Amino acid sequence: MRSIRAAAVGAVTMSLALAATACGGGSSSGGGADGSPKTLTYWASNQGASIAVDKKVLQPELDKFEKQTGIKVQLEVVPWSDLLNRILTATTSGQGPDVLNIGNTWSASLQATGALLPWDAKNFAEIGGKDRFVGSALGSTGAPGKDPAAVPLYSMAYALYYNKQILADAGISKPPATWDELIADGKKIKATGKSVLGAEGANVSENIHHVFVLAQQHGAHFFTPDGKPDFTDPKVVDAVKQYVDLMAEEQVIPAGDAEYAQNQSVSDFAKGRQAMLLWQSAAANLKSQGMSEDAYGIAPVPVRSGTPGTGAQTNSMVAGINIAVFKSSHHLDGATKFVKFMTGDDEQKILNAAYSTIPPVRTAQGDAAFSTPSNAVLKNTLATSAAALPQVAAESQFETAVGTAVKELFADAAAGRTVTTDSVKAKLEKAQQQMPAA
Amino acid sequence: MTTTAFKEPVRETSPAATREPRRRTGRIRRTSLPYLLLLPALLLELLVHLVPMVIGIVMSFKELTQFYIRDWGSAPWSGLGNYKVSVDFDAPVGEALLHSFFVTVGFTLLSVGLCWLIGTAAAVFMQDTFRGRGLLRALFLVPYALPVYAAVITWVFMFQHDNGLVNHVLHDQLHLTGKPSFWLIGDNSFYALLTVSVWKGWPFAFLIVTAGLQNIPRELYEAAALDGAGTWQQIRRITLPSLRPVNQVLVLVLFLWTFNDFNTPYVLFGKAAPEAADLVSVHIYQASFVTWNFGTGSAMSVLLLLFLLVVTGGYLLLTSRGRRAFDV
Numbered sequence: 001m002r003s004i005r006a007a008a009v010g011a012v013t014m015s016l017a018l019a020a021t022a023c024g025g026g027s028s029s030g031g032g033a034d035g036s037p038k039t040l041t042y043w044a045s046n047q048g049a050s051i052a053v054d055k056k057v058l059q060p061e062l063d064k065f066e067k068q069t070g071i072k073v074q075l076e077v078v079p080w081s082d083l084l085n086r087i088l089t090a091t092t093s094g095q096g097p098d099v100l101n102i103g104n105t106w107s108a109s110l111q112a113t114g115a116l117l118p119w120d121a122k123n124f125a126e127i128g129g130k131d132r133f134v135g136s137a138l139g140s141t142g143a144p145g146k147d148p149a150a151v152p153l154y155s156m157a158y159a160l161y162y163n164k165q166i167l168a169d170a171g172i173s174k175p176p177a178t179w180d181e182l183i184a185d186g187k188k189i190k191a192t193g194k195s196v197l198g199a200e201g202a203n204v205s206e207n208i209h210h211v212f213v214l215a216q217q218h219g220a221h222f223f224t225p226d227g228k229p230d231f232t233d234p235k236v237v238d239a240v241k242q243y244v245d246l247m248a249e250e251q252v253i254p255a256g257d258a259e260y261a262q263n264q265s266v267s268d269f270a271k272g273r274q275a276m277l278l279w280q281s282a283a284a285n286l287k288s289q290g291m292s293e294d295a296y297g298i299a300p301v302p303v304r305s306g307t308p309g310t311g312a313q314t315n316s317m318v319a320g321i322n323i324a325v326f327k328s329s330h331h332l333d334g335a336t337k338f339v340k341f342m343t344g345d346d347e348q349k350i351l352n353a354a355y356s357t358i359p360p361v362r363t364a365q366g367d368a369a370f371s372t373p374s375n376a377v378l379k380n381t382l383a384t385s386a387a388a389l390p391q392v393a394a395e396s397q398f399e400t401a402v403g404t405a406v407k408e409l410f411a412d413a414a415a416g417r418t419v420t421t422d423s424v425k426a427k428l429e430k431a432q433q434q435m436p437a438a
Numbered sequence: 439m440t441t442t443a444f445k446e447p448v449r450e451t452s453p454a455a456t457r458e459p460r461r462r463t464g465r466i467r468r469t470s471l472p473y474l475l476l477l478p479a480l481l482l483e484l485l486v487h488l489v490p491m492v493i494g495i496v497m498s499f500k501e502l503t504q505f506y507i508r509d510w511g512s513a514p515w516s517g518l519g520n521y522k523v524s525v526d527f528d529a530p531v532g533e534a535l536l537h538s539f540f541v542t543v544g545f546t547l548l549s550v551g552l553c554w555l556i557g558t559a560a561a562v563f564m565q566d567t568f569r570g571r572g573l574l575r576a577l578f579l580v581p582y583a584l585p586v587y588a589a590v591i592t593w594v595f596m597f598q599h600d601n602g603l604v605n606h607v608l609h610d611q612l613h614l615t616g617k618p619s620f621w622l623i624g625d626n627s628f629y630a631l632l633t634v635s636v637w638k639g640w641p642f643a644f645l646i647v648t649a650g651l652q653n654i655p656r657e658l659y660e661a662a663a664l665d666g667a668g669t670w671q672q673i674r675r676i677t678l679p680s681l682r683p684v685n686q687v688l689v690l691v692l693f694l695w696t697f698n699d700f701n702t703p704y705v706l707f708g709k710a711a712p713e714a715a716d717l718v719s720v721h722i723y724q725a726s727f728v729t730w731n732f733g734t735g736s737a738m739s740v741l742l743l744l745f746l747l748v749v750t751g752g753y754l755l756l757t758s759r760g761r762r763a764f765d766v
Contacts, residue, residue, distance in 0.1 A: 081708065081709075085727060088727065088730065091507055091508055092507045092508070092510075094508070109504060109730075112504055112505055113504050113507055113508055114508050115508055202622075202623065202708070202710075204710060255620075256599045258623055259598070259599055259622050261708060393504065393505070396504075396730065397728075397729045397730055397731075400709075400710070400724075400729060401729060403710075404710040404724075404728075407623075407710055408710075408712070408713065410623075411620070411624045412624070414620055414624065415620060415623075415625065430534065433530040433531050434530075434531065434725075434729050435729075436503050436504075436729070436730075
């Protein structure tokens with residue numbers, strides 16, 4: 001009899017314990033984070049050639065921060081393929097890092113979720129004021145008219161990287177300045193047995209960056225002025241088709257690139273198999289893959305005609321990484337200190353030099369390290385001919401929906417199917433349907 | 439088990455009136471004990487399965503987009519809006535879901551069929567003892583034992599267009615194809631997915647059928663052999679009918695696993711699967727996570743749940759009726 005009672009008591013106790021843990025789950029884990037106020041968690045984006053490279057670059061700086069403030073920073077470098085998912089999951093559960101890097105194009109989307117600490121005048125004052133940052137970089141920190149959701153950390157611009165030797169072998173004296181020149185040069189390059197231009201056909205974000213710029217060159221925008229998606233505008237269709245046609249019609253992008261999503265095109269370029277690459281701030285990446293700086297040149301991304309400028313002469317997006325603070329962080333104070341440290345002059349010089357990016361902080365940008373010929377092209381592009389991706393709440397859906405459409409079009413082209421205006425339009429129409437009704 | 443362990447107390451010939459209530463409580467205790475013991479499992483089941491399911495169903499009636507994910511409760515109700523979008527087969531979203539559904543059905547039928555066929559064949563061949571049988575059996579189970587991610591990522595490398603092993607063998611060595619094929623994008627991706635799925639799934643069928651075979655008495659085969667039945671007849675008349683109850687469960691489990699498989703297509707193709715291999719699980723993931731519309735994603739999940747319930751119910755009804763007829 002006693003054993004029955006014991007079993008019954010055991011069963012009831014277990015049930016009660018279960019019910020209690022089920023109810024208390026959220027709060028108890030929240031308390032756990034608070035128990036160690038001397039530690040911050042930081043999700044860094046993958047800026048170097050690999051996650052190991054990032055850790056090597058960042059860890060000494062984090063140690064420096066610990067020495068200065070006594071706050072230990074736990075670093076996790078999150079690959080690009082996971083970063084947005086991870087942020088989204090953290091937003092939903094409220095359990096996230098204290099500080100994190102975001103792609104600057106996501107700023108407005110993440111701002112809309114309310115998960116990030118708004119950078120109002122008071123918060124900006126704590127890191128030295130808004131004026132420290134360059135205007136174009138601040139243009140990609142959230143929807144216009146709202147307090148920024150993040151602070152610029154690294155700035156980048158697209159450029160045309162070309163292999164000097166391959167161009168010389170093909171008898172080309174200067175890099176192409178227009179798309180027509182690029183296609184004409186492509187024929188000469190193909191005759192030497194090398195491939196012409198690299199692309200990451202299965203990487204949705206890369207696809208978006210290129211079709212956005214091409215759309216600008218066609219005088220089109222993916223969104224109406226009041227923020228509604230407008231993907232089937234004939235000019236947008238033309239722009240997307242022009243990009244995919246670089247593989248389908250002109251065959252300057254090799255068919256194999258249609259399945260690239262892990263920066264294989266950068267490796268192809270670094271290994272001298274491919275003449276040109278459209279990339280943002282690639283120098284550090286190329287160096288780590290063993291390509292010497294003398295082997296390649298940097299030129300502005302081609303335009304349809306004339307020279308780069310604003311409007312239809314745009315030839316890059318305002319690319320970059322922002323640093324943000326999670327609003328649900330229990331250490332807002334320490335987190336702000338860390339942002340101040342990362343955007344300070346010294347760190348800006350060290351980190352941007354390591355990643356071959358341009359500092360969005362005015363005082364750091366003036367440093368001699370960022371005035372080399374290669375950096376001059378990037379700096380100039382950012383200052384004169386770069387446009388910010390749409391700062392609308394639905395931006396990340398736009399990236400995935402349209403980026404996927406371009407990926408599918410590349411797959412069609414690679415499989416030898418013809419890409420027509422209609423097939424492009426059909427894909428874009430489908431992408432537009434996936435957008436939330438705003 | 440618990441009820442039989444405690445014997446009925448011996449009934450007294452003339453029960454004293456004072457003893458009545460005590461005996462009743464004893465009976466209550468006896469009858470309630472099994473339920474009490476089941477309680478923790480029941481609560482866990484509620485917690486792990488039912489509560490999230492109910493939340494999912496509630497979500498499917500809400501307009502749960504990025505603006506509300508921080509505070510789900512504040513999302514506005516959308517009624518049947520999400521379902522309407524999902525089943526409007528004339529519009530791209532519904533059309534894509536329907537396409538994805540058909541791809542999944544075709545994929546599941548082929549994959550389950552092949553897994554079962556290969557697994558059963560291997561199990562039958564391994565029935566007789568021979569030198570090295572244990573080693574072969576262990577070897578066969580390797581795909582089942584490997585971690586899914588590591589195994590599938592290896593397949594990704596093998597399927598690569600430019601320097602993958604598959605193209606190297608098919609194109610460079612055997613010259614079977616005119617030019618290297620794409621396996622991870624375009625139409626071939628269906629076969630790539632099927633290959634990996636069967637490779638991963640058949641060892642389970644092999645394992646279960648091997649276990650089932652142990653229960654068939656050897657005498658049946660001996661008697662059949664005496665009566666002049668050949669190997670094929672033995673398999674058809676003895677092995678397969680005896681395996682019937684095992685197969686019934688095996689096919690159902692394989693069907694549910696394959697239909698719902700997320701890991702294999704996700705690791706193979708990433709978050710945007712090619713249309714030819716757009717399985718419904720990844721499709722739903724894309725509809726909810728990639729476009730941040732958890733309401734529509736949930737509505738699609740609920741539809742999937744209903745479909746699987748109908749199929750499973752129909753299957754069990756059909757097979758158990760057949761089995762009853764068989765038993766008689």
